[in-house]
Amino acid sequence: MKLGSHLSKLAIAALALSLQSAPAAADVKAGVDAWSRGDYEAAVKEWREPALKGDPDAQFNMGQAYKTGRGVKTDLNIALDWYKKAAAQGHLKAMDSYGHLLHYQGRVPEALPILQASADRGDPRAQYLLATELFNGTHIAKDWVRAYALMSLASSAGMAPASQSLSQMDKYVPLEQRQAATVLAGDLEQRASRNASAQAAGFPINTSPPAKPTKQVAVPPSSIPSANPPGFPANIPAVGVPAAKPKATTPVAVKPAAAPAPKPATPAAASPWRIQLGAFGEDANARKLWASLKGKVAGIDSLQPTYKNSGQLTRLQAGPFASRAAADEMCGKLKAAGQACLVVPG
Known part of the structure; x- marks a missing residue:
């Protein structure tokens, strides 16, 4: 940047x-x-x-x-x-x-x-x-x-x-x-x-997490030619700052809280590693990328693709891998072929 x-x-x-x-x-x-x-x-x-x-x-x-x-x-x-x-x-x-x-x-x-x-x-x-x-x-x-x-x-x-x-x-x-x-x-x-x-x-102060956003950023309509997109509007209202007195009660947490209990260890077999190849607003784009990768790198055809939806976002992931090292190795091959790749927990 x-x-x-x-x-x-x-x-x-x-x-x-x-x-x-x-x-x-x-x-x-x-x-x-x-x-x-x-x-x-x-x-x-x-x-x-x-x-x-x-x-x-x-x-x-x-x-x-x-x-x-x-x-x-x-x-x-x-x-x-x-x-x-x-x-x-x-x-x-x-x-x-x-x-x-x-x-x-x-x-x-x-x-x-x-x-x-x-x-x-x-x-x-x-x-x-x-x-x-x-x-x-x-x-x-x-x-x-x-x-x-x-x-x-x-x-x-x-x-x-x-x-x-x-x-x-x-x-x-x-x-x-x-x-x-x-x-x-x-x-x-x-x-x-x-x-x-x-x-x-x-500075160990325990405060509440940020409030959920109340407004969204506007983006240009899809009908505008993509060759010269105008970007988002210049004046964008900030999220989390209500214009009027909110109805919901959101307590302000500043008192020290007890340390959270440690999370139990997760067996390795229950959480295999995967690789993430992209995030897309349209599911079809994720599937198109996977189809283009098949046969491109040795071992890619043996992987199972998954399309994880989060809101309106689809993440293309593939796996599973028994270890982080195996996932890293596949990511290395993909990057060498010009494909972005990120190792993530399964």
Whole structure:
């Protein structure tokens, strides 16, 4: 992805935010308890003082309250200020929300380095918005491979709007770029996991996952000639920022939670390895690719293709393989033949 030097400097500055943690005050937990009961005014009252004193959890929760209009009158500018204060102390979810809200307010150049940092940790909303900007090329250099990879990750995280946008992108992004994006998506996913673990280790705050998106990115109609696709609209409403006071109650989780119980080991035989060869908005395209690969590489004909549907996205996978090494070997052969390939658990 090619960014201007000023964006690169901003991204570095965003990633350099301090990770020093401030101890959580007892009033913050009392506020969480009040919020869980639906007593939002009491929650805000509990959080205000520790927030003013610099507690990042309280600051983040004040931002949530002002964004949703619970316990206080909705004011996105005040919410943005609280998110910024918490993010400056390394509160990761506050940083995510800060980037989302900047984008929502149309301050895209300011939002981009924050969205990049959040996307690098695997935040689906940031991946979704960044992918949109990379596809448009309005505020950042166009990069359809990275845009498709990020949109694929957001779709895999369960964001229906991302799946819908991805199916539309299939009509404009060439097959070779989509295949390259499949490989890149695997690399980005692994990098995000490492980044999230490293940064969470430095600032272990337990916060709730991002809210599900309420709006979707619009994409050009399929009737437009693909030779010169216009991309997504320049002004795209951010997801997860309701225009009015939401009806549903979404508690703000900041109190430390007990460590999750370790997952039981899965027998190797129950989870064979597979290879993924692409992700497509149309099932027919996945089947067409498989038909073109048969007989192309030694051993490919012995594999069983599967077409996994996720929303409106179809992932072409093949296998199974008894070991990761065997899957890696087949991927190596396919890559040598010019076919993108990614090893995934079965």
